[in-house]
Amino acid sequence: MKNAKVQIEGLISPFTDLATTVVAKDTTSSSTEYRLSRGYEDEKLQRVTERLPCREVQASMLLALMGEPEQCSYPSMFIYGHRATGKSHVIHTLLKELELPYATVSCVECVSVGLLFEQVLLSLFGSDSVSLLSRSPSLSDFVRVYKQLCVQAPAKQTRYIVLDRAELLRDMAANLLPAFLRLQELVEDNVTVILLSEIVWDKFRPNTGCFEPLLLHFPDYSKGELQQILSEDSHPSYSPELYSAFINILLGVFYSVCRDLRELRHLAALNFSKFVEPLEQGKVKEGDTHKLWRNIEPHLKKAMQTVYLRELPYYSKFLLIAAYLASYNPARTDKRFFLKHHGKIKKTNFLKKHEKTSNHLLGPKPFPLDRLLAIFYSVVDSRVAPTASVFCQISSLVTLQLLNQVGHDDQLDAPKYKCAVSLDFVLAISRTVSFDMVKYLYDFL
Amino acid sequence: MSKRKVKETHMTVGECISQVQVILRERFCHQRLPEKPVGMESQHKHLLELLRRTAVHGESNSVLIVGPRGSGKTMLLNCVLRELLEVKDVNKNVLPVHLNGLLQTDDRIALKEITRQLNLENVVGDKVFGSFAENLAFLLEALKKGDRSSSRPVLFILDEFDLFAHHKNQTLLYNLLDVSQSAQAPVAVIGLTCRLDVLELLEKRVKSRFSHRQIHLLSSLSFRQYLDNVRSQLSLPQDFPDTKFCEEWNDGIKTLCEDQPVVDVLQRHYNSSKDFRSLHLLLMLALSRVTASKPAIKPTDLLEASRVCMVDSKANILHGLSILELCLIIAMKHLNDIYDGEPFNFQMVHNEFKKFLQRKSHSIHNFDKPVVIKAFEHLQQLELIKSMDGSTAKIQKEYQLMKLMLDHSQIMEALQKYPQCPTDVKQWALSAFG
Numbered sequence: 001m002k003n004a005k006v007q008i009e010g011l012i013s014p015f016t017d018l019a020t021t022v023v024a025k026d027t028t029s030s031s032t033e034y035r036l037s038r039g040y041e042d043e044k045l046q047r048v049t050e051r052l053p054c055r056e057v058q059a060s061m062l063l064a065l066m067g068e069p070e071q072c073s074y075p076s077m078f079i080y081g082h083r084a085t086g087k088s089h090v091i092h093t094l095l096k097e098l099e100l101p102y103a104t105v106s107c108v109e110c111v112s113v114g115l116l117f118e119q120v121l122l123s124l125f126g127s128d129s130v131s132l133l134s135r136s137p138s139l140s141d142f143v144r145v146y147k148q149l150c151v152q153a154p155a156k157q158t159r160y161i162v163l164d165r166a167e168l169l170r171d172m173a174a175n176l177l178p179a180f181l182r183l184q185e186l187v188e189d190n191v192t193v194i195l196l197s198e199i200v201w202d203k204f205r206p207n208t209g210c211f212e213p214l215l216l217h218f219p220d221y222s223k224g225e226l227q228q229i230l231s232e233d234s235h236p237s238y239s240p241e242l243y244s245a246f247i248n249i250l251l252g253v254f255y256s257v258c259r260d261l262r263e264l265r266h267l268a269a270l271n272f273s274k275f276v277e278p279l280e281q282g283k284v285k286e287g288d289t290h291k292l293w294r295n296i297e298p299h300l301k302k303a304m305q306t307v308y309l310r311e312l313p314y315y316s317k318f319l320l321i322a323a324y325l326a327s328y329n330p331a332r333t334d335k336r337f338f339l340k341h342h343g344k345i346k347k348t349n350f351l352k353k354h355e356k357t358s359n360h361l362l363g364p365k366p367f368p369l370d371r372l373l374a375i376f377y378s379v380v381d382s383r384v385a386p387t388a389s390v391f392c393q394i395s396s397l398v399t400l401q402l403l404n405q406v407g408h409d410d411q412l413d414a415p416k417y418k419c420a421v422s423l424d425f426v427l428a429i430s431r432t433v434s435f436d437m438v439k440y441l442y443d444f445l
Numbered sequence: 446m447s448k449r450k451v452k453e454t455h456m457t458v459g460e461c462i463s464q465v466q467v468i469l470r471e472r473f474c475h476q477r478l479p480e481k482p483v484g485m486e487s488q489h490k491h492l493l494e495l496l497r498r499t500a501v502h503g504e505s506n507s508v509l510i511v512g513p514r515g516s517g518k519t520m521l522l523n524c525v526l527r528e529l530l531e532v533k534d535v536n537k538n539v540l541p542v543h544l545n546g547l548l549q550t551d552d553r554i555a556l557k558e559i560t561r562q563l564n565l566e567n568v569v570g571d572k573v574f575g576s577f578a579e580n581l582a583f584l585l586e587a588l589k590k591g592d593r594s595s596s597r598p599v600l601f602i603l604d605e606f607d608l609f610a611h612h613k614n615q616t617l618l619y620n621l622l623d624v625s626q627s628a629q630a631p632v633a634v635i636g637l638t639c640r641l642d643v644l645e646l647l648e649k650r651v652k653s654r655f656s657h658r659q660i661h662l663l664s665s666l667s668f669r670q671y672l673d674n675v676r677s678q679l680s681l682p683q684d685f686p687d688t689k690f691c692e693e694w695n696d697g698i699k700t701l702c703e704d705q706p707v708v709d710v711l712q713r714h715y716n717s718s719k720d721f722r723s724l725h726l727l728l729m730l731a732l733s734r735v736t737a738s739k740p741a742i743k744p745t746d747l748l749e750a751s752r753v754c755m756v757d758s759k760a761n762i763l764h765g766l767s768i769l770e771l772c773l774i775i776a777m778k779h780l781n782d783i784y785d786g787e788p789f790n791f792q793m794v795h796n797e798f799k800k801f802l803q804r805k806s807h808s809i810h811n812f813d814k815p816v817v818i819k820a821f822e823h824l825q826q827l828e829l830i831k832s833m834d835g836s837t838a839k840i841q842k843e844y845q846l847m848k849l850m851l852d853h854s855q856i857m858e859a860l861q862k863y864p865q866c867p868t869d870v871k872q873w874a875l876s877a878f879g
Contacts, residue, residue: 061733064733064736065730065733067470067733068463070467071466071470072467072474072475074726080758080761081761081765082762138548138554139548139550140549140554140557140558143548173550175546175548175550182547184474186545198826199827200762202759203828208607208640209514211514212515212723214726214730215753215756217756219765220764220765256769257768257812259765361790361792362790362792362844363790363841363844364841
């Protein structure tokens with residue numbers, strides 16, 4: 001009597017109970033038949049716990065909601081949480097290790113709904129099932145085929161369909177999401193649809209409502225938990241303590257910007273070799289963390305930056321500079337900047353102090369082609385003929401997405417453009433042609 | 446699912462709990478039909494009478510069952526159908542055709558489905574042959590040939606009826622209702638919908654052929670009845686194998702429903718929604734906490750389940766943001782306060798954030814712009830901020846106009862709960878003007 005009680009506990013109890021269950025198993029080994037037929041084996045549960053550090057609470061709650069394999073399960077669950085909080089990992093580990101029938105589909109891969117249906121049927125019913133679907137199947141076909149297959153092979157255990165990146169379902173057919181949420185009712189099978197997403201459920205609900213799924217939240221890892229998980233993959237040739245100290249430093253620098261486990265893991269792998277460089281050269285000992293810290297810090301700081309620049313032809317550079325000036329200066333100031341004899345303009349008049357926000361906050365303004373060319377001719381030193389190549393360069397700047405054409409109505413006659421590069425970029429370009437950009441910008445006077 | 450015969454009436458606690466889980470889970474998840482629908486006796490009578498007239502006397506009818514989601518429309522209809530099919534002769538005579546607006550997204554698919562379910566002559570195996578026009582002509586001819594006395598009545602059940610009204614020209618609805626109006630084969634068209642304005646969606650010619658019979662399922666459940674319902678939902682049936690355990694369990698449920706904190710929780714759920722689905726969700730969460738080591742539902746289980754149900758998911762998401770992302774949200778909040786809800790772009794937010802860094806902050810060091818942009822993009826990915834105009838390609842990222850999708854109070858609450866939030870950030874959020 002007591003024996004059976006202990007074993008049932010192991011099936012769906014929180015994982016903290018596991019240790020006691022395993023101990024109890026050693027002393028008494030009768031009625032194993034019962035345990036095998038009803039719930040999950042202890043060994044399997046043990047294996048699952050090992051693979052899910054810091055997710056014990058979520059995993060045991062999920063297991064409790066899923067129930068024993070033969071029992072009914074809730075039609076749909078929606079699991080949300082930040083990127084890399086172990087949503088898919090926990091689900092996949094549970095389903096795989098406990099050997100339940102399941103299908104996982106990433107919605108990114110499914111460019112058409114047909115692919116989605118195919119993948120679900122393939123993993124649930126084997127390769128023969130796909131041939132039953134027509135070439136571009138509708139939802140109706142999918143449900144019909146599923147029902148038909150289900151009659152042939154009734155579910156002995158709850159079937160699971162896991163849809164990763166479920167927010168993309170919203171952009172597919174309008175009926176897809178509501179239909180999947182009530183799939184259990186539509187196909188009359190013991191099936192549970194699990195949706196995984198980073199976005200909250202409120203943004204999913206269709207206008208006319210739908211079957212409400214069971215909402216589960218996967219909270220973010222705390223700093224301690226991140227430390228624990230990251231410390232697990234230590235370098236074989238160094239002690240775990242050293243690696244742990246390195247992770248501590250890494251988290252100190254990056255934690256305020258990034259809590260993405262995957263990103264942090266990548267950064268750790270990237271920078272560890274730099275961290276142990278002084279050790280390799282024999283300059284410092286392992287215990288001297290302060291010196292190691294002094295060595296790694298600049299590397300980590302640098303890792304947060306990226307710089308890039310593209311190479312452009314000479315006139316294109318000036319065209320881009322002209323476009324930038326046209327986009328960020330008001331047209332009424334052109335006279336003051338670009339005419340040699342602009343007459344008298346009072347400085348007080350010219351600089352309107354009451355203009356609250358600068359153009360660099362509001363973004364670029366559109367300008368006509370004429371104005372671009374006028375500014376171009378006034379900034380470029382030599383005489384340039386308005387040849388086809390100049391106009392070609394303008395349109396190639398558009399294809400490079402350095403300029404944007406605004407409004408498609410007038411292709412030839414009077415096209416309008418916007419400049420689409422940042423100040424840093426254009427400053428760097430102006431330096432290469434030794435042009436003093438800042439002098440001509442209204443915002444910096 | 447059927448359990449093997451239990452020889453002795455006494456089972457171990459583990460077996461009992463397993464059995465309880467099987468029974469209650471089927472109730473909550475599979476929406477098993479109850480013996481008799483609760484609280485909708487008159488509607489039940491009305492619908493049963495109507496369908497019986499079609500099934501027995503060959504009268505053509507059309508009816509709409511209207512009610513909010515989770516109010517028991519499908520349950521009522523299925524109860525009525527079950528009862529109807531128990532009547533002698535009807536069982537063999539009636540042909541039910543189930544259609545769902547979610548699945549049959551256009552008339553072509555719906556028509557194939559009808560042909561298939563009626564097993565007409567152009568069906569071979571599971572495939573339907575012929576074009577749309579042929580199928581329609583075929584179906585109409587088949588229906589026309591019949592008459593009131595000799596042919597078998599067809600029940601068309603249209604789930605999500607409002608979606609059928611979006612089909613082109615409403616051909617299917619027109620034809621079905623037209624058949625129900627003229628003396629052809631006896632049909633009953635039963636529509637289920639959650640839209641109260643569903644008749645406004647119908648075309649004039651379709652609307653005129655509809656009988657305008659509507660059955661409304663608007664819940665008139667009082668809190669007392671709601672509580673009774675909770676008790677009966679959680680109680681075990683009389684034929685439970687272990688009578689002693691069954692009695693104990695049912696007594697436990699009775700005391701549970703009289704516990705004051707539990708009643709308060711249920712009152713709160715009753716106030717937010719009276720439908721059965723959300724109740725089932727709550728009870729399911731409570732049930733999942735029952736194990737062999739804890740073989741009863743305790744008040745704490747229900748309180749915990751309610752907490753899971755009622756949680757604000759956006760607050761959960763805010764909790765997991767990095768400090769940088771949180772700072773950006775505060776900057777957006779300030780921009781919203783200053784410019785009275787005008788949309789903003791990245792530059793403005795960045796500017797506001799830089800002002801904070803220069804003037805007040807000691808705990809947060811300077812970030813490079815690409816890093817800040819990345820944080821901003823992450824917020825956009827989480828749909829906490831939303832782009833004002835759809836075209837993303839044309840405008841630079843920095844200058845796209847955005848709107849904050851969060852409430853003032855949500856932000857402040859998140860700040861209170863944020864683990865190890867630096868004091869200067871908190872103060873910055875509290876100060877009226879950045």
